[in-house]
Amino acid sequence: MSRTMINLFTATALALLFTACGTLQKNQALLDAEQSYADAKQKEQLLRYAPTELERANQALTRAATAKSEEDMTSLAYVGKTRIEIAKSVAARKAASARLTELGEIKDKERLKAREIEIQLEQQAKSEALREKEAALMERENALAKAEALRKELEDLQALKTERGIVLTLGDVLFSTGKTELLPGAMTTIDKLASFLAEYPDKTVLVEGHTDNVGTDEYNQNLSERRAISVKNALMQAGVDGSRIDTMGLGETQPITDNSTSAGRLKNRRVEIVIRD
Amino acid sequence: MMIDQNPRLWHTHTLPIFSALVFTALIGCSSTPEPVAEMAAAKTSLVSAENEETTRHAPVAIDRAKQKLKRAETAIAKEEYEEAKRLAEEAQADAELAQAIAAKTEAEKAVKELENSIQVLREEIMRARSR
Numbered sequence: 001m002s003r004t005m006i007n008l009f010t011a012t013a014l015a016l017l018f019t020a021c022g023t024l025q026k027n028q029a030l031l032d033a034e035q036s037y038a039d040a041k042q043k044e045q046l047l048r049y050a051p052t053e054l055e056r057a058n059q060a061l062t063r064a065a066t067a068k069s070e071e072d073m074t075s076l077a078y079v080g081k082t083r084i085e086i087a088k089s090v091a092a093r094k095a096a097s098a099r100l101t102e103l104g105e106i107k108d109k110e111r112l113k114a115r116e117i118e119i120q121l122e123q124q125a126k127s128e129a130l131r132e133k134e135a136a137l138m139e140r141e142n143a144l145a146k147a148e149a150l151r152k153e154l155e156d157l158q159a160l161k162t163e164r165g166i167v168l169t170l171g172d173v174l175f176s177t178g179k180t181e182l183l184p185g186a187m188t189t190i191d192k193l194a195s196f197l198a199e200y201p202d203k204t205v206l207v208e209g210h211t212d213n214v215g216t217d218e219y220n221q222n223l224s225e226r227r228a229i230s231v232k233n234a235l236m237q238a239g240v241d242g243s244r245i246d247t248m249g250l251g252e253t254q255p256i257t258d259n260s261t262s263a264g265r266l267k268n269r270r271v272e273i274v275i276r277d
Numbered sequence: 278m279m280i281d282q283n284p285r286l287w288h289t290h291t292l293p294i295f296s297a298l299v300f301t302a303l304i305g306c307s308s309t310p311e312p313v314a315e316m317a318a319a320k321t322s323l324v325s326a327e328n329e330e331t332t333r334h335a336p337v338a339i340d341r342a343k344q345k346l347k348r349a350e351t352a353i354a355k356e357e358y359e360e361a362k363r364l365a366e367e368a369q370a371d372a373e374l375a376q377a378i379a380a381k382t383e384a385e386k387a388v389k390e391l392e393n394s395i396q397v398l399r400e401e402i403m404r405a406r407s408r
Binding site: 097100 | 359360363364366367370371373374377378380381384385387388391392394395398399401402405406408
């Protein structure tokens with residue numbers, strides 16, 4: 001091998017070694033891209049969601065730093081910068097996906113809440129219906145009880161059910177002979193009747209006076225009227241509104257039994273109180 | 278510059294070194310072959326990125342990718358492989374960016390929609406409660 005050849009060989013080797021492809025100074029595009037990368041590395045979301053994309057950006061920038069030409073450097077800086085943008089979008093997309101999962105759970109919870117409220121409302125409606133039904137039932141029971149109480153009270157008053165209504169008879173013994181004032185013994189019956197009327201405010205009464213056939217018709221008519229009024233007065237004193245009480249004197253016109261015996265006459269001298277609805 | 282620091286070599290091997298430099302310059306330190314892989318990658322990325330969503334959400338990026346791929350093909354035809362390689366790599370990045378932007382936008386839209394539907398649900402619950 002000639003000396004020249006050896007020289008040439010050595011020189012070539014050296015040239016290849018030294019020139020390599022020359023390390024260019026970083027241009028503005030690369031500096032900008034490196035700054036973007038440094039900023040991106042600070043962002044937690046990017047590190048968490050787009051590490052691969054960031055690494056690819058890093059690779060492009062590393063290649064840019066050792067680029068053999070200005071054009072390559074600028075191009076690789078562009079690629080690096082674009083990959084940083086990709087990383088940002090990818091991270092944002094993944095963050096949005098994570099948020100979607102979260103929101104999905106929130107929505108499920110809200111749906112559950114809505115369903116619970118729906119059920120609650122349904123139950124409310126149901127229990128309200130039940131309450132109404134119970135109230136109706138109670139009302140019916142009350143009405144029945146009231147009717148029963150009425151029956152009892154009237155029974156206490158020794159009232160009779162007749163075609164004219166419920167008839168209560170105050171016997172002659174409650175009046176002094178020929179007088180119109182009620183004897184104290186009558187007051188128990190009057191008080192009972194008054195409290196009965198207080199309890200059933202929609203009922204009115206007709207007070208009828210009756211006599212036997214002793215004495216003139218006129219006298220008996222008059223006596224029967226005054227006795228009826230006397231009963232009305234007693235009821236009013238016991239608290240019953242006068243407008244609910246009608247009076248009528250019937251004299252001896254309506255005997256309930258034979259006037260020929262004293263027992264019969266005793267029965268015919270009476271005041272009848274008709275309780276009307 | 279290395280040569281300057283090495284006067285002995287400079288002195289004795291002027292001609293060989295000069296030849297070496299010429300040789301190096303001729304072959305270029307980067308005799309770039311046709312960037313087949315880069316072109317293929319760019320095309321693949323563009324194909325998967327070209328769709329309705331990227332057109333709607335990332336029109337600039339997708340358009341850039343298309344233009345660059347076109348220019349890369351022109352460069353290939355002219356055998357300007359370095360230029361073609363650069364353009365292909367940029368086109369690929371642009372296409373991927375378009376896709377990432379579109380996907381991000383869609384995801385954010387879905388978040389908005391879900392948030393809205395939750396809001397509606399909450400309002401319904403409020404109304405039901407006040408009944």
